[in-house]
Amino acid sequence: MTEEIIIAGFGGQGVLSMGKILAYSGVMQDQEVTWFPSYGPEMRGGTANVSVIISDERISSPILHEFDTAIILNQQSLDKFEKQVKPGGVLLYDPNGIVHPPTRKDINIYKVEGARLAAEMGNPKTFNMIVMGAYLKVKPIFPMEKVEKGLEKSLPERHHKLIPLNLEAIGVGQKNMETVHTV
């Protein structure tokens, strides 16, 4: 199994940490992983993205130009990465702020109202875990206990008290994933 993912959105949406939690979950089930971020000026308020590879085999190139899955959290990222999803691949997006939704017919498209659901949970910071939950519903590549371990490893110990809230958010995302179009 090799899963090549791009997660893209605004800086501050938790894009990089979602990628890190996915990557650590892979480490927890003895898989090879790479996590490669955009870095530099983009991180300061502009767009942020990270590519994550999770594989049973040694990973060759950590730098990708097409993806099995794109997790898209703003319009700029949708415009940039929709065309880089492999035919038959997955595009998951949050429709909040999207004026031109995805149009491709040869990929599987899903959405999750991450921003709205996070507001309903009363904590906007749960946004990225809601989206990750929706992703794990589409592609259940890890059992939940590995994800919990991934969270434990990714979060500094002083934030471990937030793990139950994060798991709850993942559950909300899993329940609220909507299928838009399948191949």
Add this chain to the structure above:
Amino acid sequence: MGELRLMKGNEVIAEAAIRCGCDGYFGYPITPQSEVMETLMNRRPWDETGMVVLQAESEVASINMVYGAAGSGKKVMTSSSSPGISLMAEGISYLAGAELPCLIVNVQRGGPGLGTIQPSQADYFQATKGGGHGDYRLIVLAPASVQEMNDFVDLSFELAFKYRNPVMILSDGAIGQMMEKVELADYKPRWTDEEVKEISDSWAAIGKSPDREQNIITSLELESDRMERNNIRFQAKYQKIQENEVRFEAIDCDDADYVIVAFGSAARVCQKTIQLARAKGHKVGLLRPITLFPFPTEEIKKMAGHVKGFLSVEMNAGQMVEDVRLAVNGKVPVEYYGRMGGIIPSPDEVEKALEQKLIGG
């Protein structure tokens, strides 16, 4: 098995330094390597192992602090990125001239000048052919994974002390910023004063004992005959390094008609390229130099006897290709493909270049 973690290449350099018993780090922040010092400052190794971590006022100050501390037989290091390494060039030449062991990490970004903060390999010439003035060489290691960022720190100090020579880890922004799974080494204690004396008493400025001459740390020798003798000694040392320290990885080279030569991030991209090429029925291998000085000249020379051509793939305008051509010495075609300005080539475009430049032609 050591402890498994998911870490950035830059963070691993810091962690590996603490764990291998490094005595001091002197540096100045620059993207894309600032996490090296950030990690050290967060880890507070001065509380744990006694390692000194100091943010100097500039790169020039950092490298001269390395010079001073290395002169006392301590395991010391600095890190920077391309423009910062240029500022250190004078100090690096002095370190080589005074034959001082130390580690310099260059997490390369695109140049020239301030250039870009994105990954590049455009400092190959600077690292392997000089950078500073005078006939000197650094031992240059090129990691291609976060695990190698870890492993090469301890290895660098081992080589630096074995040959009394500065060692450079030539990495880039991609490997510095990327997180991968890494198995951390176990802790080694820092050398005690007695151990430093045992290891380096013949040259280090650690206090003269009555039974030996005083040790003087300098690169200055105004007497030309003596300076030439120093030069001859340095060259003999570099020769010995070339004979004993060449390291490389050969992937799928045994039956290969064509061989890609690439190091660091570019080599990771090319691992995928050779898979793509083989899927199309082309027998392509990858030779990844791990040491850039000493360069795997002999291995390439041997391969030139039975392959049809080489492609040197680099994130620069074509620098290592000159060393490949020297090794091949005209026996078969040697082509170059690369990208500049902080762009990492895709495995597909390298495969296309391979077909256009070598296989098709």
